[in-house]
Amino acid sequence: MAAGRGMVVRGWAPQVAALRHAAVGWFVTHCGWNSVLEAVAAGVPMLAWPMSADQFVNARLLVDEARVAVRACAGGVGVAPDAGELAAVLADAVGEKGRGMAQRARELAKEAARAVKEGGSSYADLEDLVQEIRELC
Structure with missing residues (x-):
């Protein structure tokens, strides 16, 4: 890794640890x-x-509903993005639009953390599922 140039990892990487690093701006x-x-x-x-x-x-959920992502490429496997289109996407990511998405991503993380804590919606749903399974046994 060159100073200030980032890093590309091929194969398996400790993704959760990397995503939680303060230097990560976008994924x-x-x-x-x-x-x-x-x-x-x-x-x-x-x-x-x-x-x-x-x-x-x-991707559609992230871009259109959650508003925590921008579409980098419309293709699939083997489809390279258009260079001009990708440049515009990256400009959005580092501009005002990107700052708004980054703020929304931080808010969504707080909502997710609340959901899995005791008393949260995901916590309660898991408790309900466990209870239903116990009743079946």
């Missing part, structure tokens, strides 16, 4: 559900680059 993601959840929990906005299957739906 280029294929929009797989686990990656989406990890980025949301870390409060990191995303450059959505879906490749296949549910990733396109996840």
Whole structure:
């Protein structure tokens, strides 16, 4: 890694730890559900680059509904982004639009943290599921 130039990791990487690092500003993601959840929990906005299957739906959710991502490329596997289009996307990410998304990502992370704490909605849903399973046994 060159100073100030970033880093590309091939193969497995400690994604959760990397996303939680203070130096991470944006996350280029294929929009797989686990990656989406990890980025949301870390409060990191995303450059959505879906490749296949549910990733396109996840990207749409992130961009249009949650407003914590911009679409980096409209293609799929093997489709390279248009250089001019990608430059515009990156300009948005570092501009006012990107700052708003970063703020929204931090807010969404706080909401997610509240949901999994005792008394939160996800915590309660898991308790309900466990109770239903116990009743079946």
